[in-house]
Amino acid sequence: MTQAKTAGRPYHHGDLRRALLAAAAEAIEEAGPAALSLRDLARRAGVSHAAPAHHFGDKAGLLTAFAAEGFELLAAALQRIWAETGSLRELGVGYVRFAVDHRAHFEVMFRPDLYHRDDPEVLAAGRRARDALRVGVAAHRPGGDEAERVDLAAWSMVHGFATLWLGGAFSEREVGDDLEAAAREVIRQVL
Amino acid sequence: MTQAKTAGRPYHHGDLRRALLAAAAEAIEEAGPAALSLRDLARRAGVSHAAPAHHFGDKAGLLTAFAAEGFELLAAALQRIWAETGSLRELGVGYVRFAVDHRAHFEVMFRPDLYHRDDPEVLAAGRRARDALRVGVAAHRPGGDEAERVDLAAWSMVHGFATLWLGGAFSEREVGDDLEAAAREVIRQVL
DNA sequence: GGCGCATCTTGTCAATGTAAAGATATGCTC
DNA sequence: GAGCATATCTTTACATTGACAAGATGCGCC
Incomplete structure (x- = not known):
């Protein structure tokens, strides 16, 4: 049949x-x-x-492909934002926006115990996303060690904000309901 | 028998x-x-x-108790640091230190899909830890909306740094192997 | 001394991840 | 266009797990 x-x-x-x-x-x-x-x-x-x-x-293999897809999407989103605005702040807002809009991808991407963290495709895609973030900081604060530290601080900041928001750790009183507005205010503190 | x-x-x-x-x-x-x-x-x-x-x-019940234990430990650690140093920067370093020293607890605490997020004990313990962080910011930048924003930024920063570190997202070149030194440098960017 | 209740065990069931072996379609070769 | 190699999907089977029910054990209290 x-x-x-x-x-x-x-x-x-x-x-x-x-x-x-x-x-x-x-x-x-x-x-x-x-x-x-x-x-x-x-x-x-x-x-x-x-x-x-x-x-x-296996299951980890599926999540590996899923994480790679997520990093690709993030890299593409950040590159587009940088090309259109050239603003480091908007790059950060875009990072937070991505985490919320692609919640499932984001939650897997940064949980490497769920997938094969040394898979070549995931590694490459992760590097592309990471580089897309770096260009903004390099343009904003050119040169040397200082840029490196600002880079880490900026990444930590937007990543932490996104993670805490997704986890429901913020109270309504703290952030209200406007994601982008709250993200912009927080990002301003580090620039 | x-x-x-x-x-x-x-x-x-x-x-x-x-x-x-x-x-x-x-x-x-x-x-x-x-x-x-x-x-x-x-x-x-x-x-x-x-x-x-x-x-x-059930399983979620066990993880609920585990998360509550984690928040208690975090609150105690932060309160002790604040009492001993009175330094907001050290409070941030302590947050990162806790995440690394109590990795298992930290990884569960901020993943409320794993446990009963509305359990009274978890909620209370979470509030205590949150308040222990807040006192540092309030002392450092007294008064009004500004303090609120600095508070969110500082929390996001240290939380993101800890999360990314635990996930192995940082390369050796970016942060070296000295956790506290790297954390201190990053925290300086937001203060 | 005995009783109630908290604590732990045994037995069971449905659901899951994974592997092996078989079925079916697709495309390439001639 | 026929035949075959191969990719794709199914069926079957098994060990492990979370959860539930019923029973065994012993602690503490009257």
């Missing part, structure tokens, strides 16, 4: 890899990375529970 | 709750919170696989 038990479903999905990564984003946004289940992703994509293994090996 | 199958093990552990929390710290330091297994903790403590459920209900 040419059809599986579920009528209308072809034996070959066609674009399963992409579908699984999209399903992962959904699932993680709903319940966090800890609750992620490969079998649930397979169900969402309409394939058998063992299908994901072919594309990603 | 008064002995379980493993000779020498009494039926009652005596201090199982504390033993399980200690085992959790070990296990999480070894493999991260995602790989934590209640049955493994039970094995480490030398009790049956269902024993943890009595003290903590």
Whole structure:
């Protein structure tokens, strides 16, 4: 027979890899990375529970690809912002904006115990994102050790702000509900 | 019979709750919170696989207690530092130091999808830690909105630095191997 | 001395990750 | 266009886990 038990479903999905990564984003946004289940992703994509293994090996393999995708997205977003505004502050706001808009990716990217941290693609994508941040600081404070320290401080700042916001650590009284406004005020403190 | 199958093990552990929390710290330091297994903790403590459920209900319950313990430890550490030095910078260094010295606790505390975020004990302990940070900023920059913004910036900064350090996001070239020195330099940027 | 209750064990079940082996489609070669 | 190698997906199976229920044990209190 040419059809599986579920009528209308072809034996070959066609674009399963992409579908699984999209399903992962959904699932993680709903319940966090800890609750992620490969079998649930397979169900969402309409394939058998063992299908994901072919594309990603194991669960960590899937999250590796997911993290790499996230770093690519972040690098692209930061490069676009820098090209359009040339503003270091906007670069920082963009970093925070990315964390909130791509919450699932962000939560996996910086949790390397969930994936294969030495995978070449993740490493390369991570470097691209990191470099996209660095150009802004280099332009703002050119030269030497000073720039290096400002760079670390700026990264720490926006990363911490994004992480705390996502974790719900800020009270309403502290930050209100306007993400970008709050981020801009905080970023101003370090520039 | 008064002995379980493993000779020498009494039926009652005596201090199982504390033993399980200690085992959790070990296990999480070894493999991260995602790989934590209640049955493994039970094995480490030398009790049956269902024993943890009595003290903590379920896995999230155990992590709730673990997070609360972490916030208590953090609050105590910060209060001690403030009392001894009265320095906002040292308060920040202490925050980073805590994250590294109590890595397992820190990694759970700010991941509320792992535990019961609305548990009264966690909420209270979290507030105590938060307040311990705030006093430093209030003393350093007294009065009004400005202090509020500096407070958020300082917290974001040290939290981001600690998180990125723990995640291995910094390269050796960027920070060297001296945690406190690197933290001090970065903190200086926001004060 | 006995009773109530907290503590811990044993047994069980559904769900999950992973591996192995088989089924099906796709594309390349001739 | 026929046949075959290979990528893709399914089925089956197994060990591990979290959670629940029911029973065993012993501590403390009257």
